[in-house]
Amino acid sequence: MKPSKSLSLTPAFIACLALAPITNVANAEPAKFEVDDEHFSMVFEIMHIGYAPVMGMFRKVEGEFVYDDETQELISGELAFKSKSVFTNHEKRDSHVTGKDFLNSGKYPDITFTVTGFETTGESTGVVTGDLDLLGQTKPVELDVTLNKAAEYPIGHEEYTLGISAEATLKRSDWGMTYGLDPALVGDEVTLRFGFEAIKDSGWF
Template identity: 75%
Template sequence: MKRNCSSAVIAATTAAGLALASPSALAEPATYVLDEEHFSMAFEIMHIGYAPVMGMFRDVEGQFEYDEETKELTSGTLTFKSKSVFTNHDKRDDHLRNEDFLNSGKFPDITFEVTGFETTGDNTGVVTGDLTLLGQTRPVDVDVILNKSAEYPIGHKEYTLGLTAETTLNRSDWGMTYGIENDLVGDEVRLRFGLEAIRESGWF
């Protein structure tokens, strides 16, 4: 009877240990790195009131720490190279890179640093962060949708998050005022992101 009792105690202890060691119990933030081959960021700004001009930044990198079990985003950074701006018009792109707009020679990087995150639904949330542009830093709220999280079916085969995000801001808040007074270029800028982020190997 003692042997059976001891076996039962060991079995129970083992089961409890396994339960405590389950993925949900050990959940912690994982590092996700931006897949630069599957990232799109479009901006839209009105031109003389006629129609919006649309463009993008083609050079971006970033990563973030996210706990999918608890839906906690603990940190993250995106860096855009201002010189990589693209609107499918060479002369306009050169103008966007000069002192009237992005001043790429003096400010090569545009950065977004995560400062907070609030869950708003099963797969939605609001990311709060500091956007640094033209040497000035201002807070920005970004609406985020988690579209999918799973092992990638092709290529790298790593666990991947797929996200959509968008926000609207006024460029004048960062001191970019060219063309606003005479209504040549709008102040409001609409931003939309589509991205895939790969969980770093070695995370368990």
């Protein structure tokens, strides 16, 4: 029986087999993920007069990003925090933090982080670079990111979901927020910690 021409191992056919896995990875389609605001936490920490850190959080956030799960490539993304949503477990302090000395929420209601780049550092870790827009000024920031889990959600919406943790340290004075630095009443360094789930938008293309 003569071999089928369609299965003959010609050099061209062998080359196609060799390139097939590369082509499949290259053609992997990115997807849009939306931050689940019901499963989002963003905590900040700043030193108070050298005695103890004050911790707070932003309670309202919106965000989405485009990510290729197969190639681990972060294409784009943005997080927007509502500056008025600050909570530090002290009403008077919350009013001060949202006032002109700090976040000036009346003039700048949103704090935004826009992704500019991404570098993989391990099997489930990476560094996200982006521009942080705060008090009308935009400065670069790096986030150390860990992908905790990527799977279909076991309950509720049952959509493909990413679980992410991230951390960064910045100096508030870089954005012109200098209240309390002289004398040293409020620290300059601010530690930010994020934890959130992001749901794949199955209707996006």
